[in-house]
Amino acid sequence: MIQTERLVLVPFQVKHLDDIYEILSNDETCQFLPHDPWTETNKDENFKKRLIEFNLNSGEKCHLAVMLNDKLIGDVVAWYTDMKDTVEIGYVFNKAFSNKGYATEAVEAFKQFLFKEYDLHRIQTMLDANNLSSANLCERIGMRKEGHFIKDYWNKGKWTDTLMYGLLASELK
Template structure:
């Protein structure tokens, strides 16, 4: 899967993307609300190779896509099928250096359109740490609705955290 938006190229990861992706995931602020810790020089190749291997969305495999802006990878989009029929979950991370430019909104909203139009998914959802206000705002900007707030339901990084679930149907797309 590869597509472009007004300012972005969204494509599978390439070997040459390692340093750009490391810059995203080596940042403590970026990883604060993610399920994994920040990448280190010792584990970056192992973690990046998993992204390289995720080039196809199927019931058995996750899709990982690079978001490229001005020839640099500034974001990572992930999609995987849930156990529910025709339902996918999305995840995303972006470089702090592009915050406030609308690039994350542009990338995620275009991914959502692709998922509904090309993959004919019935529903998509995003589960996030309730403290991640920027991610909540992104979900709302692209037309997702907040469907649930779970209190201290997830044990992550040695603490109980709240989770929020956003959902969307094709009929929710902003025209």
């Protein structure tokens, strides 16, 4: 469990299904994600992964539910890359809770937790260059833009640009 001033980040529980479905079934929210919006048909299968992926030591992804009181408002995730002591992070948040600083608060706390708990060398993220909100979030938590790859990723029927952000443990404040 990770506690911030207003939020708690916890492993997913069965009771979180409806809240995460609300987020990941939204077309606008999923436009920059590598997968299509969840549907009634695939939501249970997709959700099962979140219930078992909560510890990087297991070699799997680490998904945590971002809770505001009793409402799940986001999902943060990390997974090891092929490079030693390096993880990539991702995140998605409910649009109804935008512009209140929750995403920044949650991802900053997750970043600090990952560096401390797993003794990492580096955290990085790759995102669609059109996702300005995500790029701004990376910069707010101290990540540096390290690359802009032109039409390098095929997603949802078109080539998209990718931005890469990174942060070293030695750069933590």
